[in-house]
Amino acid sequence: MEEIVDRRIIRTKQMLRKALMELIEQKGYDGISVSQLTEKAGLNRGTFYLHYRDLQDLLDKCADYMLEGWMNVLKNFNPLEVHNSKYLNEPNPQIVEIYEYFKQNSWFFKVILGPKGDPSFPSRMKRAMRDHLERNRVKLQLKDEDFLVPSDYIHEYVLSVNMGILQHWFETDMSKTPEEVAIISTRLAQLGPLASSGVEKLREPNKPWSHLKG
Incomplete structure (x- = not known):
């Protein structure tokens, strides 16, 4: 019985999250009331409260839930x-998994990062x-003197x-597709924007770029 109640709560919260995002996309956050939200979700106000x-509170908890899922993937x-140079032509499975997460939850991320979304959310993602x-830096035991440029500039660039x-x-x-975006992001990370755009080929005409597929 407890499991059934838990499943109902999970389903209720999912319905409220999706209804919130749909209304934000239609009206913007400031144009939404609890009554409109519960009507959209097919629930009553008592259930919401x-x-x-x-x-x-719903928006904050929804954002926390989505960010936690993203961090679990990362x-x-x-x-x-x-x-790894092999990923210049084939998708890195770990990066594909990240973009798959965003695709599966695009109903949230696309809206929250869009023109009617929450302007503070990109800052939360960046934090x-x-x-x-920073956890990766500690895990890899990298010290400040190991960096060619200050670590905070690297973080901001990434x-x-x-x-x-x-x-x-x-x-x-x-x-x-997530696979195509994974290759794009890997090429930008490994080659940088100039080499990825082909500008470097003009300066170094004998550079063997032909091994990269378009």
Whole structure:
């Protein structure tokens, strides 16, 4: 019986999260009331207040839930594998898993990062990612003197590039598969923007770029 109740609670929360995102996409967060939300979800107001204080509490907990899921995917990611040259032409499975997570939960991320979403959420994503990068630095036993440039600049570069790729992917309706985006992000990480765009080929015409597929 307890298991049935737990499943009902999980389902109720999922319905409220999805209804919230649909309404934000339609009206923007400021245009939503609890009554509109519960009507959209097919639930009553009493059920809503069993789980959340107000709409902001729902939005915050929804964001926490999604960020926790993202961090769980990143937990086993090996940053050293990003520089494995074989992934210039084939997708890195660990990076594919990350983009699969965003695709499966695009109903949330696409809206929250969109024009009617929560403007503070990208900062929350960056904070979570910054903590993850710092944990990796400790795990790999990298010291400040090991860095060619200050670590905070590296963190900001990684954060900005990956957030930009993710937002562009959503803005283009995820027209590329997670596998294709994994290769794109790997090429940018390994080759940098100049070599990835072919500009370096103009300077070094004999550079063997032909092994990279378009």
